[in-house]
Amino acid sequence: MTAFRSAGDSAPPVSRIFPASLLGLALLLAWDHSGLDLWMAHWFGSAGGFALQDHWFWRGTLHDDIRWLPWGVELTLLAAIARPFGAIRQLAVERRIQLALTTLLSLLVVSTLKLHSLTSCPWELHEFGGTVAYVSHWAWGVHDGGSGGCFPAGHASAGFAFIGGFFAFRHAVPRTAQRWLASALLAGLVLGLAQQVRGAHFMSHTLWTAWLCWASAALLDSVIGQMISQRPSPAQAQVPALITPRQ
Numbered sequence: 001m002t003a004f005r006s007a008g009d010s011a012p013p014v015s016r017i018f019p020a021s022l023l024g025l026a027l028l029l030a031w032d033h034s035g036l037d038l039w040m041a042h043w044f045g046s047a048g049g050f051a052l053q054d055h056w057f058w059r060g061t062l063h064d065d066i067r068w069l070p071w072g073v074e075l076t077l078l079a080a081i082a083r084p085f086g087a088i089r090q091l092a093v094e095r096r097i098q099l100a101l102t103t104l105l106s107l108l109v110v111s112t113l114k115l116h117s118l119t120s121c122p123w124e125l126h127e128f129g130g131t132v133a134y135v136s137h138w139a140w141g142v143h144d145g146g147s148g149g150c151f152p153a154g155h156a157s158a159g160f161a162f163i164g165g166f167f168a169f170r171h172a173v174p175r176t177a178q179r180w181l182a183s184a185l186l187a188g189l190v191l192g193l194a195q196q197v198r199g200a201h202f203m204s205h206t207l208w209t210a211w212l213c214w215a216s217a218a219l220l221d222s223v224i225g226q227m228i229s230q231r232p233s234p235a236q237a238q239v240p241a242l243i244t245p246r247q
């Protein structure tokens with residue numbers, strides 16, 4: 001277990017993370033107000049519903065069959081706090097804890113929002129053969145008449161929740177951080193697309209999940225960074241030998 005900060009790991013300087021987060025939020029809000037959600041949903045759905053809703057690949061392979069895979073990865077990351085392997089060995093213990101906890105934090109944020117969401121899924125809408133009128137997820141407190149609980153995208157969070165690995169690795173192993181970010185984004189987008197094809201979510205639901213996971217990971221990264229910056233360096237931690245005065 002690393003007692004002090006690993007080489008290359010220090011309190012993060014003023015970076016581009018905050019501006020990038022704001023830019024992502026601005027683009028996301030622009031998408032929300034563009035009307036592209038319904039337009040894109042019509043790629044896969046019609047008045048007769050979503051033809052691929054129960055397709056063996058989109059529902060079976062990319063939903064039901066991999067549901068527990070992210071939890072297996074998470075258990076591995078929790079175990080790696082005490083027994084690191086691969087690139088994780090280069091992380092200070094705080095960063096290993098961050099790597100494991102950031103996924104849980106992201107999943108908690110997304111699932112909590114879904115629990116209180118009144119937004120129903122596309123396959124429940126009138127224009128896709130359902131019984132529900134479309135109501136924007138920005139219409140807080142307005143019931144659309146459906147089952148709700150469809151915003152943001154929960155299944156996509158199984159990929160996007162691992163975005164936090166980018167923040168954990170970026171201080172000490174930047175190249176691994178980039179690969180981790182690319183993998184998490186790709187996994188989240190594929191899982192989000194699977195639900196889009198089935199009519200389970202709009203694209204905005206997936207994009208919001210990505211941003212929420214990013215923001216949650218960035219917040220935890222800031223907290224961990226402050227903890228590391230306040231920890232004594234190896235030189236400061238050395239206790240000088242006591243000098244016994246002559247009798």
